[in-house]
Amino acid sequence: MAADPSPVTSTGTTSAIAAPHQKATRAGEAALRDGGSAIDAAIAAAAVLTVVYPHNVALGGDLIALVRTPDSEIVCINASGWAPEAVDVDELRRRYGDTLPIRGAHTVTVPGGVRGWEALHRRAGRLDWHRLFEHAIGHARSGAPVAGSLARHLVDPGNADLRGTEDFDRTFAPGGEPLGLGDALRSPELADTLTAIAESGAQAFYTGPVADAMVDHLGAHGSALTTADFADFAVEECAPIATDFGDLTVVTSPPNTHGFILLRALRWIASADTQACADPLATGLGELIAEFADGNGLRASVLADPRHAPVDLDVLMRPRVPGTGLGGAIRPSRPLRLPHGDTVGVAAADSEGYAVSLIQSVYHSFGSGLIDPTTGVLFHNRGTAFALDPNSPNVIAPHKRPVHTLTPAMTITRDGRVRHVPATMGGQGQGQILGQILARVSAGETAASALAAPRAIVGAQTDGAGTDTIVVERDLAEAARAALEHTGAPILEVPPHTEDMGQANLVVIADDGSMTAATDPRADGEALVLNRVRV
Template identity: 30%
Template sequence: MNNQSTKDKDARSSNAMAATSHPLATEEALKILKIGGNAVDASIAASIVLSVVEPNATSIGGDCFAIVKMDNKDPVSFNGSGLAPEKLNYDFFKDKHIDKIGLTSPHSVTIPGALNAWEKIHKEFGKLDFERLFLGAIDIAKNGHRVTKVVSNAWKNSLNKINGNENSKKIFLKNGRTYQENELMKNIALGETLEVISKKGSKEFYEGEIAKDIIETLNELGGVHTFEDFSKQSTIRSDTIKSNYKGDFIHQCPPNGPGVTVLIMMKLLEKLNIQNYKFNSTERFHLEAEVTKQAYKVKETILGDPNFVNFNLEKILSDENIEEIFNKINLNSCSDVGDLNIPAHPETIYLTVVDKDLNSVSIINSVCYVFGSGITTNKSGILLHNRGTNFRVENGHPNCIAGLKRPLHTIIPGMLIDKNNKATLSYGVMGGQYQPVGQVHVLNNMIDFGMGPQEALSFPRAFHFNNIYKLEKTVDKEILHGLKEIGHNVGYFDGTHGGGQAIKINRSEGDLLGGSDPRKDGYAKGY
């Protein structure tokens, strides 16, 4: 694409760069880089800041996935998703005549995995002391921060959820109402909790007084969490999964993350020659919807926690299987995958950092739905996620609830690596179930349609989800009409799909190009 507008210009740096969804997080990452921290240090510090300033989207009471690429080593996947309490299983809910885990139920709170993941990643790759990574967030939590626009809107829409919990009301409401844009907000209890963790490490969260506070809070509400559950939480370090796309390799975290969905969709779009259609055409948006349907059918009917479910990723990504799916897609009609009844949209933050040595971190943290479970702990100021709502209460389903099982997740960091094992793009897209589609949309924008990171992220989006195709209002009307003619149940909606950040490592010119989604409050910045 040419004639790039000012708002779509990439951030540029010849040294290092951070791209996050909040100004305070971007600045904290840069601060860490400038005092000698690497991309791992900076990304963790930024994640901790975001757990203070974007409570609608993330928390130390939530989960995390990351891909870490130290420049001369293979990329590594870190799965910081949480286990279900051991006492929870299908029979537990069946006996209580519950067929779906409620959004604000204590049973929706799986063991938060983010802190364990941050500490494990840091122990292997970090340079600065772990304690140093918390200082910025501690200061912001205790002394306050100004609420930004997108966060304030999410806050406004969560009044009823926050009102449902006494601890949440005390911290997240001001005189009975939600915090508005530019108002000063503090969470002193969380600041003190972060201070303890910075000095004692994540063990305090999983085995100490903080664990006790979380467990007591949940047990008072009917939860069945125990100290044993918390002590069994661990981060999975593994190889990434990958597939080739036009000479580069797309890397994702393995299941229980849904990153394989991205690989399926990109393989299908490569066979469909997506580059032959205009970037802003009915055909492009139609084919994106069609590969979404097929890939999500695989995700929802086959994938789950690999410790509980048998599936073969090699077979799923095989040429034979991709060819079989490809034959179900037609340029002039809509395929039918039935009613997948996929759990809806959670809330997330994504960020990426590339340091002066071109070490790259792609990391994503989440409380699942906006303000998670709405449950805040009695003493420690921790808002707890509700990732357990992603489980199914369906006997025999690969994602059926079971004790110490991890739910089929939604959050996925991404990375593009060339044939010489060098990272060329660290990227991710937020937005719950939209994330795989968002990643594909951005990758196609950059690889197939020649957009820079910022333009690729800003470009209009659409999401085919549970048999409805929802378009952002910036999508051309001609595309809407064209999709209707093909047969899609399509329309505009009031809102946007996700957010996102990306940093392109432009090795031939020796600089970094960054973008940050205008649907969020942050920016990309280098030094």
């Protein structure tokens, strides 16, 4: 279903924040006005999103972010969680075959998001930790109005399997029917958990009563996760991967994420000497989509957690030969459960030189469907991205991380300044969405125009789409549509501004330091740029 088609944009000079829900943006704004950094603002916004956007993000989910500090260092914070130490692969294979289910306790890996916030704050936070959670705690305890995207997901036929379950109904249908647009969504248990995190740090989530309660609830549903799996979990802080794109360098997250899909497509646009590259979003869109499809095939067959399986980045980054068509780009793939969206992206920057692209998720809509009644924590289903095929590099294993779709990104000028800070949801299509947005703004489009423009995504991006389907928004330009039809791939049309096609946010920093922020019309968000902050 299409969202409100009015983009939101703001321009100013000192700091910027854009998020897919207005209340999250306002929490980030408050952090900035109180003298916080862009990273403080992003954490505050993300905490609110775990309360008001639970179909897309929760405390029980993962986080991957890029953070840039004033000394020009850029670090990837990989807070993607791992499988249980005691996982029994043979038993899972006997029970499920080669593919884990979409829902249930066996799809839950250790949620990494809270540790990710901690890593971000240690690196670049200015405000006291507890202050970042005030808005989130207030919304969880007092109730926040159900926004449009959540209201649609609560009645979406794709979530019919959740309605009527004890965990789901306790939170989202307390009166017997799913909450509707504007109804108050309350979770005092979640407020208590957020309060514990605010008062005692991330450790309060991974040890002690909160962790005990979560493990007990998951164990009652068959999970092998233990308190030791939670207590031992650590974030990986690593170097991003990058490629040149015109006068910019584009950076994103390395494996186990599929950030390479973005980079190889941009490298193709920048390097191939064809008319397609001169107009990649119109007459050349078929070739660009073929490049994306090739990346999708590599993700399904090669990508894995590099701590457990060899991952050759040169192979992942090698562009296909232009003109070879879409058919050759689609590889037969092992089963890989990839979502349409069900993620949030927060973009923030400030005049001191801090910037962050923060992506956080529950993977599929409402994740595993399990919500611990003691803590109010909804758990993601990121583990369903694992393979059970023993020959797959992505096969589940003890303390292994699954293939990950979260794709933070930034662009950097030749003299080391941040130019663009995008952040998007979009599941398996995140790299494709980012590629189209960056191609547009690099060609001179405004931030708002680039986010509102129609998109085309290859893969299972929405209901009814297969791995070789090109999903297009109905208002795509005629020349672009013709280029896609020329590929011979099946085309599935969706309404303009369909949220499955991504809810993106973008901050753009000009040469003079002025900032523009924009949010996607496919979401319920807001973008703000401040001209003054109180320090």
